[in-house]
Each structure stands twice: as C-alpha cells, then as structure tokens.
Amino acid sequence: MKNRITDLFGIQYPIIQGGMVWVSGAKLAASVSNAGGLGLIGAGSMKPDLLKEHILKVQGLTQKPFGVNVPLLYEKAQEQIDCALDLGVKIFFTSAGSPKKFTSYLKQKGAIVVHVTSSPELALKCAEAGVDGIVAEGFEAGGHNGREEITTMTLIPQVREKISLPLMAAGGIASGSSIAAAMALGADGVQMGTRFLMTRESSAHENFKKLALEALPHSTQIMMRKTVPVRLLQNQFSLEIKTIEETFTGEELKNKLNEHLGKYRAKMGMLDGDLAAGELEIGQIVSLIKDVPSVEEVMKELISDYQKTLSRLPLKLD
Template identity: 55%
Template sequence: MGTSITRLFGIKYPIVQGGMIWHSGWKLASAVSNAGGLGLIGAGSMYPDVLREHILKCQKATQKPFGVNVPMLYPNIEEILSIIIELGVKIVFTSAGNPTTYTSMLQSHGIKVAHVVSSTKFALKSQQAGVDAVVAEGFEAGGHNGRDETTTMVLIPSVRQAISLPLIAAGGIALGSQMKAAMVLGADGVQVGSRFAATKESSGHQDWKELITTLEEGATKLTLKELAPVRLVKNAFFEEIEKIYSTGRDPLALKELLGRGRSKKGMFEGDLKNGELEIGQVSALLRTIPSAGEVLENMLSEYRAASIPEL
C-alpha cells in the first residue's frame, strides 16, 4: 500500500496515529510504528523533561519511524523543539499556529514537517510555508478543532484541488471503509485519533477508555469557540459551559471555568464528571478497547474488504 505518505515517512501503511494530549505517550507511539503505521508522541500535555523521557523510551521500543506532535500555542515551544532536534527525531507534526514560524528551521535539521489545518485557506498557507505534508482535519474530529465546522467529506476534496503536497485526511476516521473513502476523496493517507485513544497502549485513564466505548451519536459537541474550539463529551463540566452560554457568551467566565488542568483531570485522571473529555464523533462506532496493532490490522482488513459498486 505505497503512497506519497508511506514514501515520505518511510512507513509501511499510510496510517498516522494522532498525537493526542494525555493519550499519546511512548507506549502508543511505538506500538503503532511497530505495526507499520506512524506513531506520534503528543507533546501538548508534556513538560519538556517528560517529553525527553518519552522520546528516549520510544527510541528504545521501536526501530521504526515515529514523530512528535507539537501544538504551537503551548508554552516552552522553543525548549520542546530543541529537545526534538537534540534527540534526533525526524518527523514533526505541528498544529495550532503559523507553519512559517518553525518549518524551515526544523527542515534544516533533516526533519520532515506536516502541519494540521481545518480549511483550504490554511492548507495553501502551509504549502507556501514549505511543509512536507498537510493534515486536513474535519469538524468531526475530537480535541481542538476548526471554527468553520467544515466536515471531512467536504474538506478533503477541496484541499486536494488546492495543493500538490502529500495530503493526510483526519476527522471521523476509525474504520477501514472510512479510510478508503478518504483516499477516494484524494487523501494519500489518514490520521486516526479517537480510535487510538481507546486502546490498551493509550495513556488515557481506563475509566475514560471504557466510557468512550459507550458513547452514542450526539454525545459530543464542538464548544468553547471563544477560547479555542474543542469537541467535548456532554458531561457535568460541559453542562456548566452551557449555563454560561445561556446567560451570554462571556470569554472571561469560560476561561475561569476551564481553569488549569481540566483536560488532565478528565482524560488522564479519570474524573468523568468534572473533567474535560475530548473525543471525536466517530466514538459512536467504538465498542472495544483493542491493542494498537489490532487497530491497524482491523483497519487494513476493512480497507481491503470495502468495495465500490460499479455504476
């Protein structure tokens, strides 16, 4: 299954594991890479010394390519990038920021750079910035998301028409049939988040993983656009957000409610009532907690079995 993505990153299958905060540690990243995909360590929930530890452990756990996802809106960005360069990581996925800021610097150290976008406009800006690949993420995705609410089905062909770079589709992809659909729309590979959040190697809390497998359609909603759009499970914390919205869209009140460590409380520590629980709409299709290797095996089997009817 060779594509421009497998050739760019030196991997067997064009499946990238999303670098999710509080889920994507060295165990998950190395397991995905060992199974033939591209594992990503999620730097967004790690202090620099913690990131260093995860990179070193990942390097011991796999001889295959892996990368680091770096949200550029987080603090300590310069120190994080210095560690990535020092330890010889060769793949970086950037998000939540301007790709022109660090792309050329990272590439000067032999690092391949992919940038995550939620619109065709920013895909074009990423291409102009010289990135090696673009991840186009639709509105269905979990975690931080685009304000325009463009779905993957619309976003991927639009971006494909606009850019010539290798294109990775993200948002609402957990099954092999969904992967095939993304490829038909013009993607060269897929990035999968929510499916890998509920795996044995994910560093998310076990209670959170089990909750993911019970979620139904409509269990999540994109909210907090006044701060940074994020898709959340509708729990007690979400209802507190809704109360603020019912009395006006006050960014200060929302920021105070969010506070510090709210996502850690929910996804890492397992406070399913008061924590921030980020997951994609595709969670409605997830009913098991497999290993990362089983996820790839199942997706590839489903991909090969999915047929397109002749007209």
Template identity: 65%
Template sequence: MNFKDCGKDICELFNIDYPIIQGGMVWVSGSKLAAAVSNAGGLGLIGAGSMKPELLKEHLKKAHDLLEDGKHIGVNVPLLYRLAEEQIQVCLDAGIKIFFTSAGSPKKYTKFLKDQGCTVVHVTSSPLLAKKCEDAGVDAIVAEGFEAGGHNGRDEITTMCLIPQVCDTVKIPVIAAGGIFDKRTIKAALCLGASGVQLGTRFLMTKESSAHQNYKDKIIAAGPGDTRLQMKPHVPVRLLKNKFATESLKLELECAPVEKLIEHLGKGRAKLGMLDGDTDEGELEVGQASGAINDLPSVSELMKDFSTIF
C-alpha cells in the same frame, strides 16, 4: 478503486508500511502508544502538548527503547504552547526527524526544521489555511474535519467537504483526519483524494493509550450525539458530554464573557478527565467517532485489520 496503490507518497515520505498516522493527542499519546503504532507499520506520534520538556525527554527515551529496529516515531507540537521552542529542541536532541505542528502559524518553525533535515507536516482545517501551509514549505498537510476531537477549526467544515477542497487547492500530500475510525472511513478518505489518514479517537481507544480506563469506559458507553463543539468564544473544542461540559455550555448559552469561560475551564481540566479519570469534572476531548466505537483492541490487532486495505 484499487486501494493497494494508495498512500505510496505518504509511506515514502515517512518510511512506513501503511499510510496510517496516529494523532498526537494530549494526555493520551505517550511513548507506549506511539511505539506500538510505528512497530505495527504506521506512524506513531507523541503528543507533546501536555508535556513539559523533561517529561517529553523521558517519553522519547522510552519510545526509543520500545521501537523495533528500523522503526521511528514523530512528535506533534502545538506551536502556541509557551514551551514549544524548548520541546522542539528536545526532540531534535533526541534524533526526531518528523514533526507534526499545529495550533499556530506554519511559518514559525518550518524553515528551521527543514534546515535540520526534518520532515514537517502542519494541521489545518480549511483550504485557505492549507494553501498557506504549502506556501510555508511543509511536506504534507493534515486536513482535519469538524468531526475531530479536541481543538477544532472555527470554520466547522466537515471531513467529506474539506478533503476534496484541500486536495484541489494544494499539490503536496494530504492526510485526512476527523471521523476516521475503521476500514470504511479510511477507504472513504482515500476516495476523496487523501494520500493517507490520521486517526485520533480510534487509537485513544486501544490498550496502549495512556487514557484512564474510566475515560475509555465512558467513550464505549457514548452514543452518536454525545459530543459537542464547545467554548467557541474562547478556543473551540469537541468534548464528550459530562457535568463539566454541561456547565460550560450553560455559560455559553448565557453569553458569559470569555473571561468567565476561561475561569470555568481553569487549569488541569484535561489531565483531570483524560489521565486521572474524573469523568464528571474533567475535560474529555474526543471525536464524533466515539459514538461508533465499542471495543478496546490492542494496536497490533487494529493495524492488522487496517492493513488488509492495502
């Protein structure tokens, strides 16, 4: 397969050099990371899910100052977040034209954003949902497999099975996500029919990500089986094993009611672990790729390596 011919539709859609997108992760994907990925030829996304509108505004301004001429970023907005509408308006006011939406119905804002001249991509985890996204008018789909970190789909379809089925279901470009972290896995996703790839954990593990060093060190030390998909009765999420995750699993195995799981989760657990660096009591969202990552390169080093595919 000639990979130099791959991803042209994604590159044209986003006006980027390589069909590589950095996932919009909470507490990790701030202005520095997003700008670095875009400056290196991919598409950087600010993860708005952990930001109140004022903080998002600050990150958008910082990213603008960091971007080279002709480069741009996008924003990932979880639609179930209570401030999603305000976040979208902040982004529009800042001139953002690329929106990745997730955790909610693609019908909610797609037409509105398209009417503003924006490009809209929705994250999905099944062929059925991918078709609903296409019918809602999105420009592309992120098909995210069960291997991915953070909040996952309930169907638990792995990337290798998901991507071909989604590509057979829709006519718009498909961006593969979940378990993609190096040139081998990028090539595999393209061979499965994807037009591009989205990487989360691999970009989390760069010098520019805002993840705490304690969190990064724990990922470097992680083995292949050190993540689990947990809290399925509430909201499925893939976590790195630690004290908090073990306690959560115990509650699940005891068939604790959802209310008890929510009480245990509390507030600020993800920030505590991922940004503040409490790797015992914090919620550490990460993908299965963590077991294969043992270095911390700069974004430019990583993208230079990836670029040799195309």
C-alpha cells in the same frame, strides 16, 4: 498501500496516529510504529523534561520511524522542538498556530514537517510555508477544532484542489472503509486519533474509555467557540460550560470560560479519570467504537476492512 505517505515517513501503511494531549505517550506511539503506521508523541501536555523521557522510551521500544506532535499555541513549543531535535527526532507534526513559525527552522535541521489545518485557504498557506505534508482535519475531530467547522468529506477534495503535497485526512476516521473513502476524496493517507485513544496502549484512563464505549451519536459537542473551540464528550464539566455559554456574552463570556476551564481540566478527565470535573476530548466517531483492543489488533482490522472495501469497488453502473 504503498504510496507517497509511506515513502515520506518510511512506514508500511499510510496511517498516522494523532498526537493527542494526555493520551499519546511513548507506549502508544511505539505500538503504532511497530504495527506499521506512524506513531506520534503528543507533546502538548508535556514539559521538555517529560517529553525527553517519552522520546527516549519510544527509542527503546521501536526501531521504526516515529514523530512528535507540537501544538504551537503553547509557550514551550520552541523548547519542545529543540528537545526533540537534540534527541534525533526527524518527523514533526505542528498544529494550532502558523506554519511559518517553525517550518523553515525545522527544515534547516533536516526534519520532515507536517502541519495540521482545517480549511483550504490555510492548507495553501501551509504549502507556501514549505511543509512536506498536510493534515486536513474536519469538524468531526476530537479536541481542539478549526473555527471554519468544515466536515472531513467536504474538506478533503477542496484542500486537494488547492495543493499537490502529500495529504492526510483526519476527523471521523476509524475504519478501513473510512480510509478508502478519504483516499477516494483525494487524500494519500489518514490521521486517526479517537480509534487509537480507544486502545489498551493509550494513556487515557480506564474510566474515560469505559464512558466513551457508551457514547451515542449525539454524545459529543463542540464547546467554547468564543475562546478555543474543542469537541468534548458530554459530562458534568461540559454541561457547566454549556450553561456559561448560554448565560454570558462578549468579554464576560470569554472571562467566565477561561476562569472555569482553569488549568489541567483535560488531565483531570483524560489521564486521571475524573468523569465529572474533567474535560474529555474525543471525536464524533466514538459512537461507532465498541471495543478497546490492542494497537496491533486495530491495525490488522483496519487493513482487512480496507481490502474488503476495495474488493467491493468499483461499482458497475450498467
């Protein structure tokens, strides 16, 4: 599985662990890196001081490469970036904002920069901004989602048509066969969130993991399209959001959504385990996940399944 993704990051497998808020802490990131992938600390839910703690902890748990995911929509993004740079972090995944905002700054500091995008047009802008790689994330993904609502299978070949940079596919990927499919469509590697959320090393609350194990194919839904689209696991909170969206329109709808969302709803659900009032961000692929193994077990299964998939190809059409 050596290719330009493994060469870019200095890792064994072209498998990136998504930098999820409240879930991707030091333990998860270090475990993925130790298993041969690239672990990412999800800085979106961390103030600079907390981010510093997690970076130092990762550095004490692994000698392998790791990175930090920084959502640019948060006001402390600059502080988070500077904190990570000061501690010697050299790999940054940026998302939820313009790639022009920090790419040049990070490159001047000697960092590798990858930006997460959701459309071919935005991928081209990432390339023009000078990033080293691109994550193209389809509509199936959990958490904050692109407004274009393009599925992964449709998105990857269209992005590949636009750019020649190292390309990672994200959204709906949780098995070795889906890694093979993403590569067949033009990706060089994959970024996986939900599969790593459902491991023993993730910071997700056990209540959240247990509920996710019961998920059906229709158990997640994109909500809050009028503010910031996000894919959620159905619970009391998501039903309340749905009622608001069916009741109000225009600016009143936006105000009601922002008021109901308030602060720390994701923390309440994902980290603290409040399955009623908390926001539960997770990908559509969760309905296929039926266990909560260790990261090492997940990686071994991914590679085994990938190899088995390749052994069945190519199909002979005689």
